[in-house]
Amino acid sequence: MTRFGFERPPPVLLAVIASTFFVGFGGGVVFPILPNLGAVLGISAFMVGVILSANRWVRLVANAPAGALVDRYGTRKPFVIGLFVEGVATLGYVVALAMPPAESLRPLAASLPTLAAGPLAVGPDWWFTALSGVVAPETWFLLARVLWGLGSAAVFATAYTIAADLSDGGSRGTNMGIVRGGITMGFPAGLVLGGVVSAVAGNVAAFVVAAAFALTASVVAHRYVPETHVTGDRSGDSIRPWEVDTAVPAVTVGLVNFGLMFAYIGALFSTLVLFLGENDISLFGLAPQGTSGLFMAGTVLSAAFFMLVGGRVSDARDSRTPILLTFLVVSFVGFLLLARAGSVLSLGLACVFIGAGQGGTSGPMMALLADLTPDERMGRASGTNNVLGDVGGGLGPMVSLPLIEAVGFTPIYAACAVLPLAAGAVLLVGVRRETGTFLPGHAAGETGPSERSSAADS
Structure with a gap:
């Protein structure tokens, strides 16, 4: 069924979206709370950065094995188990x-x-x-983030592989955007929950509610997500942290993801609550925690909307490259606006642009990866993309928080504006090297619709 130009996604993808939405609460709830809580608990800015990025460092060694497990054993079990582990990890915040x-x-x-x-x-x-x-408390926050990293490695590798299994060249961008939207839409809900609920009912209440929803996600997945990824006997394949996909498409897309995640997570999410306090910016009379939750939620909502737009447009065009470059420029503009922001309006506009740039690249970028990757390697390719994205997201808070204390917000935000442009250059070089053209079509590297359909139907 089609509405407003979009086909209704398969029921399996709807279940994936619901599951990742619920578990996303636990990913977002910590960001508005912990930076300010660090001062109360006596945690240094560096330690706060380590905690916020710990899940990403863990995924550095967990992403590749997760992708290999998907290619060997399928998507269902890793997806359900990963969601459950993330739910348990959210309870760790309460324990802390x-x-x-x-x-x-x-x-x-x-x-x-x-x-x-x-x-x-x-x-x-x-x-x-x-x-x-x-x-x-920092010990338990750190352990919770480590556990979250293990669970999310499995969830990310499986979610994207499910979308690839159920798609062809004409729907892959849309479906990847929908799945990515599901993964991220729970995040703004967690941001709002972390900021607003903690301001109204306390930090413990916010973490308890997030944990309840996160655990619900594994129940939804167990009930409604079937197996989609059957590629034959691969029992001889290794499953080691360094067994990543080093093919040009996986590395290219991963490097683009690195730059975007460094700027998005490191320069925006990890520092926004401090920026609001420094500039005395508030929404609805809320303190910096509550205000940062609302701004970050708006950013991710913008990203989720443009994930669908970017994916749909890339499916309708002959090549995905132009839409990817367009949204990378949008991200560049967003960070320039952020560097000059000094009011609610200017900051809100910057957040919308940054979110649009981040989201608009997500669907087409993963669709491009699937276009150029054989089915039997898609789990590993997704793992490689996640590894490089996590390097960026992990370095971001550890670098930006101490540097902002030293030189201020404006130079760091301005420097991050360069990263999307660098990512665009990497994209063009990698695509040209792999396909011989800057504008490859959807069929580049395609293994054939019949093969992909048989995998999805099994």
Whole structure:
């Protein structure tokens, strides 16, 4: 069925969208809360950056095995298990805030026995230091983000592979955009939940609600998502963190993803709450946490809308390259506007442009990867894309937060405007090297509709 120029996606993709939407709450809820919570808990800006990016560093070693598992065993089990792991990880935020103050452990440390004499004695001071590390909120936030990274590696690899399995050249951009939209649409809900609910009912309440929705996601997936990816016996294939797809299409798309995620997650999401406080910008009288949640939600909503637009337009055109370059320029303009933002209106406009640039590239970019990648390698290719994107998203907070403390917001935001342009140059070079043209058609590298259909129907 077609409405407003868009065909209704297959029921399997609707289930994938619902699952990734619910679990996305846990991904977004932490961003408006933790940067400000860091000052309250005594966590340094660097440590906050480490926590926010920990899931991405974990995915560096988990993405490739996740993709290999998909190519060997299919999509259903990794997808359901990954969603469940993300739900459990969200509960870790609740545990982090429930930990007792470190000073309350001194009596317990004093009651524990000394295990040895001399300079290496394990006595009360040693026990107190060890116990303090165990109950420290940053320890549990970090563990939760690590667990989240393991789960999301499986979810990302499977979601995109499901979309590729159910698509051909004429629908791949749209379906990739829809799935990417489902993955990200839960994120703004988490941003709003993290910002607004924490302001109204407290941080613990926000994390509990997010965890409940995240765990619901695995139930939805278990009930409604079937197997779509059967590629034969691949039991001899290795499953190691370094077994990524090094083909030109996977590396090219991955490098584009690297630049976008560095700027988007590192320069915007990880610093916006601090930018609002510095410039005294507020929406509806909310504090920086609540206001940042609303701005980031607006950014991701813009991204989700343009994911559909970009994917649909790329399907209707002979080549996906022009629409990709267009949205990379939109992202460039957005970061220039961000560097000059000083009011609610100017910041809102910057967020819309940045979101549009990020979202408009997502569907066509993954569709281009699927155009140029054989079915039996799509899981690994998705893993490679995720690895490079996670390098960018992981470096972003660790680099931008300390640098902003040193030089301010404007130079960092202006520098990030260059990254989408560099990504466009990488895209053109990679596409030309692989296909011999800057404007490859949808059929480039296509293995044939019959082969893809048989995989989807099995």
